[in-house]
Amino acid sequence: MAACTAQGLARRILSQALFARTRLPVISSRLSSAESASDAPSPAASAASVRLSDACVQQLRRLAADGSALRLAVDGGGCSGFQYVFSLADLDAPLGPDDVAVERDGARVLVDAVSLEYIRGATVDYHEELIRSAFRIIDNPQSEQGCSCGASFSIKIE
Template sequence: MTQAVSDAAISLTASAAARVAAIAERQGKPAILRLSVEGGGCSGFQYRFGLADVPEADDIAVETDGVRLVVDPMSLDLVRGARVDFVESLGGSAFRVDNPVAASGCGCGTSFSV
């Protein structure tokens, strides 16, 4: 059973939710974005995003505008309080994690250290 969490644990912006919904519709998948943290990257940890077909039993989930963001409990410890956003700029567009747990990050925006 997926656990719902308060907005303070992790959040998904409306911009990110809209982008996930568009990608999911184009790929014929449910609008479920999985965020996980893996070892590696230039700063020690890196974010991984992907569409999920179904949440795992122990996932933590939040919902914004009908789109669910799911995070496994181990990754949640490294992103607690974070906000997942989708940004578009002259340099391109990407999902971005504003992570208060991260002590530092790198220029690519997908790697961090604690």
């Protein structure tokens, strides 16, 4: 029982910290080479572990014709503790100081460094159904479980 309480407390603390982060203003700039030369894995190296499915690439290339890129973030909330948030961003907008661009065949996804840690190893997909079409995250090795609609997840606590 104590382990369950400790995990719940850890999830609440992480959720509150992540939720507080989302309210900070974003300052536009690019990552410098000095920042990526540290001993920790660089955001660009972590971005390589995020994959874009063929369906995602096709839809993003259609959107890129309109000058849009996909912005992906992880926020506190949802029925499982964290939720994926997708929005459109200007393709030519400069990257924020902690933003990483994941690109494949002309498709571009922008992710901040904090959110990237919660989706490292996952695949960004685009799925069409009879009643909706949406971007989604599939095969996220950082998540322990998710809700049935796939919009929220809980993280693995090691």
